[in-house]
Amino acid sequence: KQEVTQIPAALSVPEGENLVLNCSFTDSAIYNLQWFRQDPGKGLTSLLLIQSSQREQTSGRLNASLDKSSGRSTLYIAASQPGDSATYLCAVDSGNTPLVFGKGTRLSVIA
Amino acid sequence: DAGVIQSPRHEVTEMGQEVTLRCKPISGHDYLFWYRQTMMRGLELLIYFNNNVPIDDSGMPEDRFSAKMPNASFSTLKIQPSEPRDSAVYFCASSARLLEAFFGQGTRLTVV
Numbered sequence: 714k715q716e717v718t719q720i721p722a723a724l725s726v727p728e729g730e731n732l733v734l735n736c737s738f739t740d741s742a743i744y745n746l747q748w749f750r751q752d753p754g755k756g757l758t759s760l761l762l763i764q765s766s767q768r769e770q771t772s773g774r775l776n777a778s779l780d781k782s783s784g785r786s787t788l789y790i791a792a793s794q795p796g797d798s799a800t801y802l803c804a805v806d807s808g809n810t811p812l813v814f815g816k817g818t819r820l821s822v823i824a
Numbered sequence: 825d826a827g828v829i830q831s832p833r834h835e836v837t838e839m840g841q842e843v844t845l846r847c848k849p850i851s852g853h854d855y856l857f858w859y860r861q862t863m864m865r866g867l868e869l870l871i872y873f874n875n876n877v878p879i880d881d882s883g884m885p886e887d888r889f890s891a892k893m894p895n896a897s898f899s900t901l902k903i904q905p906s907e908p909r910d911s912a913v914y915f916c917a918s919s920a921r922l923l924e925a926f927f928g929q930g931t932r933l934t935v936v
Binding site: 744745747749754755756757758759762802804806808809810811812813814815816817 | 869
């Protein structure tokens with residue numbers, strides 16, 4: 714059974730710092746890995762989707778990498794801003810199964 | 825497209841009452857998912873449909889929970905009778921061919 718772990722559970726950084734959020738998964742036979750953002754009391758917003766044949770995806774200040782063999786992904790946020798404060802969720806699927814989620818990393822960017 | 829639309833956004837009900845949550849997926853998506861989110865357990869898959877057919881309902885916690893998808897543009901999740909431990913945020917999501925998943929804003933259910 715696939716399990717997804719996100720470390721750290723919470724992170725607080727000063728504005729302007731670059732930061733890395735970590736995601737690990739137990740079964741490396743994944744098809745897609747997706748990073749989401751969730752603001753308090755809101756739904757999930759898809760940030761980046763990495764297919765198993767890809768090693769990274771970039772969107773603006775966000776860069777997500779994928780190492781299937783080691784069962785790891787990282788989300789890099791450059792020049793963090795207070796508006797980046799949210800919970801970031803990592804999820805994987807195996808191609809014929811729905812997404813399995815980690816419990817998220819709660820990020821606070823302090824002005 | 826307006827995205828995945830869920831209703832109601834908030835529901836407060838008394839224990840024992842029937843609760844119905846509604847979802848309209850993104851047009852053209854062939855997969856629909858129902859998830860439940862709690863502080864303790866995070867996001868858990870309850871059930872998912874492919875082309876309106878339930879594929880896996882092993883995540884549905886009890887027989888009190890049921891879900892239907894009568895057509896490609898509508899799904900319901902029903903809890904009857906509701907209990908306080910059902911209090912959570914329920915999300916509906918849809919995707920095309922199990923690619924990128926898009927989530928609705930969720931329904932926050934409180935059972936008192």
